[in-house]
Amino acid sequence: MEILKTVNLCKAYGSAEARIEALKNANLSVNKGEFVAIVGASGSGKSSLLHLLGGVDRPTGGQVIINGVELYTKSEEELALFRRREIGFIFQSYNLIPVLTAEENIKLPMLLENKKADENYVEELMGILGLTERRRHLPSELSGGQQQRTAIGRALINKPSIILADEPTGNLDSKSSKEIVDLLTFSVRKYNQTLVMITHDINVAQRADRVVKIEDGLLLQQKEADGH
Numbered sequence: 001m002e003i004l005k006t007v008n009l010c011k012a013y014g015s016a017e018a019r020i021e022a023l024k025n026a027n028l029s030v031n032k033g034e035f036v037a038i039v040g041a042s043g044s045g046k047s048s049l050l051h052l053l054g055g056v057d058r059p060t061g062g063q064v065i066i067n068g069v070e071l072y073t074k075s076e077e078e079l080a081l082f083r084r085r086e087i088g089f090i091f092q093s094y095n096l097i098p099v100l101t102a103e104e105n106i107k108l109p110m111l112l113e114n115k116k117a118d119e120n121y122v123e124e125l126m127g128i129l130g131l132t133e134r135r136r137h138l139p140s141e142l143s144g145g146q147q148q149r150t151a152i153g154r155a156l157i158n159k160p161s162i163i164l165a166d167e168p169t170g171n172l173d174s175k176s177s178k179e180i181v182d183l184l185t186f187s188v189r190k191y192n193q194t195l196v197m198i199t200h201d202i203n204v205a206q207r208a209d210r211v212v213k214i215e216d217g218l219l220l221q222q223k224e225a226d227g228h
């Protein structure tokens with residue numbers, strides 16, 4: 001069942017001779033429960049694509065449809081609400097709040113919604129993330145891998161339909177990278193979520209159900225990963 005779709009998605013920056021087309025007529029379809037890796041050289045348009053999929057940036061043309069909802073017909077306020085409820089973001093830089101504990105950082109999206117977190121779900125997440133013993137630690141007291149696991153918990157706390165991850169293992173060593181991808185694939189399967197991940201790491205890409213290559217703003221071959 002299709003959960004995410006783009007139709008002739010375009011993004012350009014600048015104008016006249018300075019105009020750069022970051023994305024050109026991108027058509028992508030992702031099914032519910034699928035893990036899609038997006039690969040390509042720096043400057044190929046990967047991050048532009050991910051930001052458009054997540055409603056962070058507005059396209060120059062085309063559509064992004066999630067769960068049957070066309071994102072860019074919404075106002076900024078509606079879009080912000082939709083993002084918080086339907087999409088979980090994980091970035092290379094963990095973007096944790098330094099004065100909040102690991103547990104408080106994970107619960108932050110719920111606080112923004114003025115909702116009380118489901119404590120049973122928080123406990124379950126903490127266990128899966130391996131953070132039960134570190135819940136009261138500040139980000140500065142956590143390792144890089146623990147900070148990234150905290151960021152993943154924050155992305156999962158609202159039980160979003162789609163997880164968008166931008167180089168989530170980029171700052172980690174190979175052991176921590178494998179643990180993070182293990183964790184993401186496990187949580188996506190367990191909670192029947194969809195994962196779209198940008199990565200430079202071929203080992204990470206091979207764990208995906210499908211690899212999409214992007215080059216100079218064009219989506220190229222979309223093939224099953226070697227491990228499938």
